[in-house]
Amino acid sequence: MKLERLKILTEIPGISGFEEKVSEYISEEIKGKADSSWIDNMGNLIALKKGTDGDNRKLLLMAHMDEVGLIVKRINDDGSLAFYTVGGVDPRVLIGKKVYIGNDMLPAVIGFEAIHLQEQSSVLKTPDLKQLSVYAGFSKKDEAKKSVKVGDPVFFSTEYMQVDGRAIGKAFDDRTGCEVLLSVLEELCDNPVGYDVYFAWVVQEEVGLRGSGVAARQVEPDASIIFEGTTAGDNPELPEPRWSTRIGQGPVLTYAHSGLVLDRRIFETILETAKSNKIPFQFKSRLVGGTDAARIARTASGFRAGVIATPSRYIHSPVSMIDIKDFENIVLLAKTLVREGKVLSR
């Protein structure tokens, strides 16, 4: 597990549908480590680490490369850019932020009318997304058109920062998962296992779990584990019994979430593995939010999966926070599960 790599991964711009820079980076990282790898028609990056003893069972580890963000919907007459949100983005987290537009990373900002000009009654009202726009310094439509076009992605700009035992940055959902997979692949280079391990870094999770199904179909795994970033919720807005997870309390194990009750045998194997190896864990105590497990359960004849997640406060915003110990324990749990291979037993 490399925190320097997590930093790089979170800072790469890669909203849903524009994951190329993430997959390019990961492709470089897995060179010489995986036995084979390919990018499929949707942009998923899939890699295979072959087993050593002809055991033909297949384990699939999965994480999504995409992050939430914005996409240019219209160039306004005044040179500003109207946008759609891509994935779940609350308008309230966008104001006063720097963003980057397009693959060339044109810097821009999202501002809001000065408080001096606002009607008193509207100051505490959530603005409609239509009231917001991306401002890149252009004053006319024609000027903007030379550098920006409809369909350009807009990325959050937050740089990763480590503060004592925690990390602050964007896209922990789900670049943490991307790093878990890389760490497991490297572990397998040092300590191989008998069966085949597939890795899928998938696209378009945030816009309806769109990439994972076709990835699973290409692999046809006997079991899968999805590594995710999940919402914490242990902040002052909610009473403690309604927190979903809490940071610093270990890997999040999921028995059920939006749209799927997870495979009981895999869930229990993960739980037993954490217990017997004395790896801390917590349960996700709210069922909100889905993962690619729900998609692959609805793919082909249905693929069974488990979900392990890094708890993160303030996800789907430009600034989120994880506890580094949680993340290290997820990597440890992932490596342990792969070494023991019990999730494959039926």
Added chain:
Amino acid sequence: MKTQDLLIELSNSYGPVGYEDDAQEVVKKWLKPYVEEFTKDPMNNLIARSPHKGKKKVAVFTHLDEIGLVITSVDERGFARFDTLGGIDPKVLISQRIRIRSKDGTIRWGIIGMLAPHLQKASTRGDVPDYDSLFMDVSANSDYQKIEPGDLGLVDFTAFGTQGKVIGKTLDDRACCAVSILAAKEMQRYSVLPETYFVFTSQEEDGASGARAAAETIQPDVGIVMDGTLVSKELDIELGKGPVITSGGIIVSKKYVKLLENTAKEMNTECQVWAAPGRSGTDADAVQMSGKGIPTLLLEIPMVFMHNPVEVVQISDIEAASKLLAAFLNRLEEGAENEA
């Protein structure tokens, strides 16, 4: 000196209301070659005196302080509550990383977070949390217990230049501080100049107590206040159309407005106009009423997204204002000599 670099360095410097000292050092660094002496007064105004000895005495006021946050409490789990110094829209604070400076100078980090959409209630989606419910998560700092009431926080934002503009925090009023610095340099073109004081005022964002004191101390014949103003369709004020001259008869001296307008004409400097219907909400309000009354001018730089961490100014407006100001000071002194 590159205007963009000057603006970026001023924007990035630290100077919440009443704590302008770091920003003062940045001003000194850039202004030093063009002035004779720096002094600080009891209100924490930084005053720079130019080397010229004219008949007239002029003070140019730009405020160096910036809006900021002040910690009011920290709970046992590492969630702080805070208040604002100056007017800040809570909407611009959500999901910001905050740089917290404690009294001993230690820097710690906070996040003004919000519940992820997955966990929000439909009934509260339409509301922006006010300062009763906004919180700052300081739990990442292993020693967050050392954060105390009175420690100050600023949104962590690094200014940048694009399309002839600079975007960053606190360009209100650091953009005008840049105008003063550039004007001091520009004054080297002229031999006839008044005795000039550049005052980088304290506490404008919270009651303008700095400018008032400095005006009393200096007792200038003319006070020139420069501040940021809002780009506005209603007022027909745009970026890139030059500085905004405040007109009318309430805050400003008609006589000197005329001289300023004539100077702009001679210089072919494009300017915009704002008619003050009463208080201007700038240091000019206090300067005019200082001492026995000071003939005052208010020259403003248009900006977009004022009091956001992403204020936008046009470099050409700032350069035009500095040339205009230097020329005005020259015309003012020439006029005084001709009268004598």
